[in-house]
Amino acid sequence: xxxxxxxxxxxxxxxxxxxxxxxxxxxxxxxxxxxxxxxxxxxxxxxxxxxxxxxxxxxxxxxxxxxxxxxxxxxxxxxxxxxxxxxxxxxxxxxxxxxxxxxxxxxxxxxxxxxxxxxxxxxxxxxxxxxxxxxxxxxxxxxxxxxxxxxxxxxxxxxxxxxxxxxxxxxxxxxxxxxxxxxxxxxxxxxxxxxxxxxxxxxxxxxxxxxxxxxxxxxxxxxxxxxxxxxxxxxxxxxxxxxxxxxxxxxxxxxxxxxxxxxxxxxxxxxxxxxxxxxxxxxxxxxxxxxxxxxxxxxxxxxxxxxxxxxxxxxxxxxxxxxxxxxxxxxxxxxxxxxxxxxxxxxxxxxxxxxxxxxxxxxxxxx
Numbered sequence: 001x002x003x004x005x006x007x008x009x010x011x012x013x014x015x016x017x018x019x020x021x022x023x024x025x026x027x028x029x030x031x032x033x034x035x036x037x038x039x040x041x042x043x044x045x046x047x048x049x050x051x052x053x054x055x056x057x058x059x060x061x062x063x064x065x066x067x068x069x070x071x072x073x074x075x076x077x078x079x080x081x082x083x084x085x086x087x088x089x090x091x092x093x094x095x096x097x098x099x100x101x102x103x104x105x106x107x108x109x110x111x112x113x114x115x116x117x118x119x120x121x122x123x124x125x126x127x128x129x130x131x132x133x134x135x136x137x138x139x140x141x142x143x144x145x146x147x148x149x150x151x152x153x154x155x156x157x158x159x160x161x162x163x164x165x166x167x168x169x170x171x172x173x174x175x176x177x178x179x180x181x182x183x184x185x186x187x188x189x190x191x192x193x194x195x196x197x198x199x200x201x202x203x204x205x206x207x208x209x210x211x212x213x214x215x216x217x218x219x220x221x222x223x224x225x226x227x228x229x230x231x232x233x234x235x236x237x238x239x240x241x242x243x244x245x246x247x248x249x250x251x252x253x254x255x256x257x258x259x260x261x262x263x264x265x266x267x268x269x270x271x272x273x274x275x276x277x278x279x280x281x282x283x284x285x286x287x288x289x290x291x292x293x294x295x296x297x298x299x300x301x302x303x304x305x306x307x308x309x310x311x312x313x314x315x316x317x318x319x320x321x322x323x324x325x326x327x328x329x330x331x332x333x334x335x336x337x338x339x340x341x342x343x344x345x346x347x348x349x350x351x352x353x354x355x356x357x358x359x360x361x362x363x364x365x366x367x
Contacts, residue, residue, distance in 0.1 A: 026196060026227035027206075030209065032210050033172050034217045035172050047344075049346050050345075050347050051159050054163070055146070057148075061322070064096070065096055065319075065322050066123045066124050067097065067125040067126070067127060068101060068118045069099065071083070072111065073102060073103050073106045074101065074102045074103070074104060077366045078307055080367065081308045086314065089315035089316050089336060093336075096315065096319060098127075101118075106131050111128075111136065124149065126148055127152070127314050127318060128162070129153055129154035130156060133158055136161070137157050137160075138161075140162055151163060151166065153165065153313070153314035166317055169305050170350065173350075173354055174354050176353075178283070178303050179214050183222060185300055185301075186280050188221050189221045191224075192255060192256060194255070195229075195244070195258065195262040196208065196228070196258040197259050226248075228244065230261070232259050235265075238268055241255060252279055255281050258283060258284060259284060260286055263281065263290065267290065267299050276296070282300075282301055282303065285302050287302065288366065294358065294362050301357065302362070303354050303355070304354060306355040309351060313335050313338055313349070316336050317333060317335065331343050338351075338352070
């Protein structure tokens, strides 16, 4: 495992005995790519296109097209928000008829059935958020073979099963938002701990590795006290956060929650310990789960992305694909009010920096 990179942690040996003995950092061994401290974006690079291509698609440039959006499931706040973004973009474009339809449970078999039915009935474009990246591939390839334009968002398929994928955030972007937010609250020499899911969960390990690299680069005096796992269990997350509060006392100035369960549970632990205002909580979570804590002032910021913008961007990308203005090898694409979005990783388009929810804006979201 990679060694701890926060200088203060190395010097003071503040990691738990169990974690220190195992050499575990909460991160992983993969190379990190911390963003610039001032947020300067890196230049786009034309990489080999690895997406698929429709077979003999008709000329759709500037013509009205019908698009179906089949997310993981419908009827929940998150995908209601992406659907709104898609509808907003369709209205703005003026030459798109878009609808959202899909299963009421996150079931890949049902999602495939919906997609297959729309391929049979005939549409010009498909937007999707995959329940399973591999299982969904055959039906998406069927759409491409029928000449239908296919664009994914939120959850990807295998690249060759769609043309483009709108990626809501990169690991290093999440890391920068989290660390910058906590540093702003607790100061450059503040001490913090992390409540994560498990020590082996890939996403959390990747985020923590990038957080370590970014903090070392941009906030080198912050002190990483300990990382604990909580299994994405609400009670365990609360208990772990409470243990950290009791263990470190006044030294603990902040807690990172790495899951949508750990973050509100940590906020509740801080609330019940009467530590609001003295221990900051920053993490990944949905606005609805965090509204009670944000609106009462116990939590100042929550990091995620704006799903309305995500749906809006996906619709703009599909229109650009249908018009032929987005071609393999492009380094950017125009996305209406969102401006120019960067192409990354061959056939992915980056929505942008993660969204920070706070008291001023969290009430505008319902997911």
